[in-house]
Amino acid sequence: MAAKSPIVLILGSGPNIGQSVARKFASEGFRVAIASRSQKEADSTDKQLNIKTDLTKPLEVADAFSKVKTTFGTPSVVVYNASAAAFPPADDPLSVSYTDFSNNTAINIHSAFIAAQQAVTGFAQLPESAARTFIYTGNILNVTILPKFLDAGVGKFYYADERKPDGAPKYRVDGNAHADLYWELSQGKEQGHWMQTFVKGEGYKKFETLYTPLT
Secondary structure (H helix, E strand, C coil), X not given: CCCCCXXXXXXXXXXXXHHHHHHHHHHCCCEEEEEECCCCXXXXXXXXXXXXXXXXXXXXXXXXXXXXXXXXXXXXXXXECCCCCCCCCXXXXXXXXXXXXXXXXXXXXXXXXXXXXXXXXXXXXCCCCCCCEEEEECCHHHCCCCHHHHHXXXXXXXXXXXXXXXXCECCCCCHHHHHHHHHXXXXXXXXXXXXXXXXXXXXXXXXXXXXXXXX
């Protein structure tokens, strides 16, 4: 009996990175599960599972993993691609309402934690040859302070961050470049660096200097 194709679960699927990662893994023979609020479950196929999931409600993340396991099996690659921010004035970052802060930290921290927890639990059930890869789509907010992104920056950890060749932040990120890096990470046999700074066309690139606060 032929082995079933591996599974990637993408939580948070926008038109740029999320869809690019989905296309990349599908083209490499993965079955793809996508969880976000905009998903139409009726459009699922035998190769793509759409799961309507509200990431402001962390317990729905566990439900999404259960649906993937029931329908496809245990994912060997999990990409947390969700992010939220209220964008308060830079000179008054604490003006964010509690409701917005709570909802956004639920997406940026709590649901990401549940996703990592569920991913690792599943990885333990996979064969030795499986990828066992968890990736958080990130940005510069773990190494610099941008007051208007207060609620987006408090949860940044262990993730991928696209840069320009000189190490400067790349604000118009490239979805396909993310997809290529995520595929490369999923195929690696050794633990990669916790902070995957990368450049389009080059892949992982370590930068010796950190960002300074922007004014």
